[in-house]
């Protein structure tokens with residue numbers, strides 16, 4: 001479904017992404033993790049050319065999107081859903097109007113767009129809030145509208161760029177539950193950048209660890225987090241062990257020094 005070859009991006013003298021290669025099979029959920037600044041967002045943004053790569057190719061279903069003209073790219077982007085960290089909803093529009101907007105701009109009738117938008121809002125449990133403006137919704141609800149906006153196009157590939165990073169911790173779960181459902185039913189091929197370790201452990205088919213613009217490790221969660229081979233993988237393993245130990249000690253009623 002997705003094949004990235006030798007993808008490279010430099011900002012001035014900083015090489016943000018360096019000769020990156022990655023393949024994602026149809027229906028697979030791949031989670032990209034790594035320390036802040038290692039190039040995760042730059043990678044995911046190059047996949048639909050929100051950032052233009054300096055070098056390399058991005059094949060979506062065999063078509064190299066780096067070579068496409070603006071019109072063909074626009075059509076290809078309809079097959080790629082993108083969920084941002086910041087929801088980017090339009091405040092003066094209702095939830096359903098936000099979801100409909102891209103469909104109508106893409107040439108669909110208002111009636112068809114309304115039906116698709118309503119179905120997409122239902123998938124994320126937000127149909128009863130369809131007339132609410134973003135300002136009347138919690139962050140988690142706004143992000144679910146953002147997910148519905150991507151789902152309305154029935155994308156074959158969904159890119160998630162830290163979708164829970166702007167959310168209050170209490171609201172993260174509701175978004176992760178929606179993502180987990182989508183992954184479970186293999187509704188789309190999913191490439192997810194996130195710092196949510198529990199989600200990665202539980203939902204990812206494969207975890208890709210990045211450091212300094214490159215992939216340092218890739219494998220199923222139990223392999224990467226239990227028997228890591230990279231220093232980044234070892235750091236995640238230690239973090240998971242620390243969290244488990246701290247939780248266990250706290251539950252056992254011991255004071256955590």
Ligand SMILES: Nc1ncnc2c1ncn2[C@@H]1O[C@H](COP(=O)(O)OP(=O)(O)OP(=O)(O)O)[C@@H](O)[C@H]1O
Pocket residue numbers: 011014016034035036037038039040041042043
């Ligand atoms: N437009 C830009 N101009 C200059 N430098 C940039 C730009 N975008 C990203 N960078 C730099 O490129 C590197 C990779 O950034 P990127 O956002 O891809 O990292 P990340 O792994 O997603 O980090 P985080 O987890 O903190 O979001 C960082 O050093 C960042 O400062």
